[in-house]
Amino acid sequence: RDQIDKIPGILPYKLNPGVTRAVYHLFPFRYKQEEFKGLPRELFLKALKAEGIPCQGGYSPLNRGKYLENVLQTKNFRLMYPSEMLDYGKYMERNQCPANDRLCFEAVWLYQNMLLGEKNDMDDIVAAIEKIRENAEKIKNKI
Secondary structure, eight states: OTTGGGSTTEEEOOOOTTOOOOOOSEEEEEEOGGGGTTOOHHHHHHHHHHTTOOEEOOOOOGGGOTHHHHHTTSHHHHHHSOGGGGOHHHHHHHTOOHHHHHHHHHEEEEEGGGGGSOHHHHHHHHHHHHHHHHTHHHHHHTO
């Protein structure tokens, strides 16, 4: 965490000051593509995997799922909620979450089992991210 925190464009999680212990089933960080010469996150993830670092992009914005339109029309929802609350267009207007959207589009997750390695394994992760940053323009132009 301390090493990747020094890489421009990589923002590791920060615990709330009141937290004294934490459990890590994932190691999340935010990826800022503007610090990687505009390299889209999907290409960053692909390059990280090519360097032997398993990863994924995290959650997608669950409040935007097209399935919600169908859910709002189900029998049980119609029984539980007034019709004005079941209007999909109005629901979408009320449920905008720009900070969550930004987080979803910037998140990178490293898997728990990677955290069980030796220090040199952690160094490999840092080296892979730095290599991608140094070669971001080349990676972007290979599309």
